[in-house]
Amino acid sequence: MVTLRMIMQGKEAGSIIGKKGDNVKKFREDSGAKINISDSSCPERIVTVTGTTDQIFKAFTMICKKFEEDIVNTHNSTTLPKPPVTLRLIVPASQCGSLIGKGGAKIKEIRELTGASIQVASEMLPNSTERAVTVSGQADAITQCIYNICCVMLESPPKGATIPYRPKPCVPPVMLPSSCGGQAFSIQGQQILLPPSHPNATQPDVSPHCVPLPPPCFISLRARLQTHSLICIIIRDVYPGMNAAMAAGIPQFAPRQAGPGANMSAQTHEMTIPNDLIGCIIGRGGAKINEIRQLSGATIKIANADEGSSDRKVTIMGSLETIHAAQYMINAR
Secondary structure (H helix, E strand, O other): OEEEEEEEEHHHHHHHHOHHHHHHHHHHHHHOOEEEEOOOOOOEEEEEEEEOHHHHHHHHHHHHHHHHHHHHHHOOOOOOOOOOEEEEEEEEHHHHHHHHOHHHHHHHHHHHHHOOEEEEEEEEOOOOOEEEEEEEEOHHHHHHHHHHHHHHHHHOOOOOOOOOOOOOOOOOOEEOOHHHOOOEEOEEOOEEEOOOOOOOOOOOOOOOOEEEOOOOOOEEOHHHOOOHHHHHHHHHHOOOOOOHHHHOOOOOOOOOOOOOOOOOOOEEEEEEEEOOOHHHHHOHHHHHHHHHHHHHOOEEEEOOOOOOOOEEEEEEEEOHHHHHHHHHHHHHO
């Protein structure tokens, strides 16, 4: 038996579940695999598939075919090339070395054998000992790739304890009216976190640095992030350490007060993107990559394609927060 976990956005998980759970029920019955989907309290949902390699192969065949149908239906009225099916697997970091192989030999073999693009993240997912493995291509190619990954995982079991990745609930900040300073604050439970300097930060009968949740008239920043003017307001008016990516409600990057110990120093991170996916990152006329730069606050450079290489090097520079935000948005593409 082997277990594979995937990270999915709510819409993707909804496609697998289907109306009244009809799709996932059929997938379970036809494949014989156990398929569990985490609740919808987080923007990201975890889909867990457990079974024999044959059962998992059947389950992923149906899942990928469903995603391929969704892509066809979505892009049916356009002449633009249809994007590939993309899955983000979660693999224990101790098994990623076996998946990559010596000098990248194993992962290259899987790419050539299946025709799918497979990319292993260089860093572990937050608060876990697991890494994201992105697989993309045609549905048949992906299922063949998944089968090969299962074989590698069975041959090389994880070493030591694995701390699983668990997505954190994302609550978008709210904008207080001008009478409260026009600043944005994050919600925690039924309270709003305030910077220590705020006049209400030490109100009696509430926890330090918190005030009760304001009336529902306050404006959701996520709902209005479409306008560039709001992004500028966020950057200018919100307390130090807050950036536009945080205001967008990107998971794991909630606003926090800058101060001693805050990691604001410039850093550099490199990652590789398959050539067949780089267009999704850049966008038409560079629109997508410019959007990622603006929202994350990071400097992002994409190297020219090297002759004979199937990947492009992407260099991200900035603070740790801006790098993480840029990485998240690139992976989400």
